[in-house]
Amino acid sequence: MRGVTHRITATREDGTVFEVSYGYGPGQRRLLGCRHCDWQERITSGGARHKGLDHLAQAHGALGSPRMTADAAARRQVLLIMLACFAAAALILWWAASQG
């Protein structure tokens, strides 16, 4: 599919990521296309993301967030910061214990 502008992703329980491309097909028609089967849907009005997620859930059993893909990266960043904080706290505890 040419003219892809967005990717809608969903993750299955086993961690497999499924993706639906969204963009403009021939004649500037908006199209959703699954990368894992031959499913395609022409979009006439809004709800492209919802339709893509619907397909991923029904055909592939994958669940995605209705938010944009960029948010997933932001969530990962928050998770990394949290992990860093835990690591720092563990280090301080270990240091305090080793001083006693």
Ligand SMILES: [Zn+2]
């Ligand atoms: Zn599919």
